[in-house]
Amino acid sequence: MAASSPSIVPAVTLAYSDARRILRAMTMLVIFAVLIGLAIKVAEDLFPRRVWGGPLGSALSLALGAMESFCLTPIMIAFHRFIILDEVAPGYVVDPGRPGFMAFFGWLVALSILRELVVLAQETLTAFGVPVLIAAIPTLVVLIVVIVLSIRLIILFPALAVNARGANALNALADSDGHVFRIFMIFVLAGLPLAVLAVAITIFLGRRVAIPGTPAAVVGLGVGAVIQTAILILFVAIASRLFQMLASRIVGQVRGHAR
Secondary structure, three states, X not given: OOOOOOOHHHHHHHHHHHHHHHHHHOHHHHHHHHHHHHHHHHHHHHOOHHHHOOOOHHHHHHHHHHHHHHHHHHHHHHHHHHHHHOOOOOOOOOXXXXXXXXXXXXXXXXXXXXXXXXXXHHHXXXXXXXXXXXXXXXXXXXXXXHHHHHHHOOOHHXXXXXXXXXXXXXXXXXXXXXXXXXXHHHHHHHHHHHHHHHHHHHHHHOHHHHOOOOHHHHHHHHHHHHHHHHHHHHHHHHHHHHHHHHOOOOEOOOOOOOO
16 A cells, blocks of 8 residues: 655644544543643642752653653543544543553653653753853754654554554654655644744733743643643644555554545
8 A cells, every 4th residue: 555645734624623523522531631731730830940940850841741641641542543443432541451552651751751852962961061052953953853753653653542453663664754744744734823822822921921820820821731732632633644644564554534
């Protein structure tokens, strides 16, 4: 089965259509995703800024990220299965024994660790006295590598969600080969309106949004959790459709039709 190259604008349009379908079909799961995101943001605010800027900052970030990933794993799997298999999850159930659950969660954590390497690279170089501008060069290289690898592995997640045969990193890398730029642009264009909305709301709320406990900060946390969930749904939808379009070595999937 030859993989066709994904078209950018139609893929973005389809992602928003899929997101609306998910919201209608699994409203409670969407609400759970918002609450999980909000809980993590509140937990982050409980720690003072000096902690995040210290040596424990990266470890704390990874721990909270892993906790969020674990809680979101059943929701993301349900969204993937809805788009690919047209299966509606009956509710929010955390079942680590379910086939694909721990592999899905493990890869989420692995990509989180890769993203943390970007921050670690910058902090390590500056700690050794390397000027910020010079340190930015290798940091940028690490960032590009992490982005490309994340894009190349994106169809692994829907493959794990539907328990497809051949759902492994090597096959995902092979199936996504040659499509990195188009996949990147699909994600950028899909997330851009929500990113602009987040910036606009932050500006509207003013400087007090950065002060924990203020009304502006509370509103900012809630809005941030909603926008984060919207981006999550969009990205899950995109990954599911890319899986349907590109997966050839990952076999055994049910190829649904765009609706």
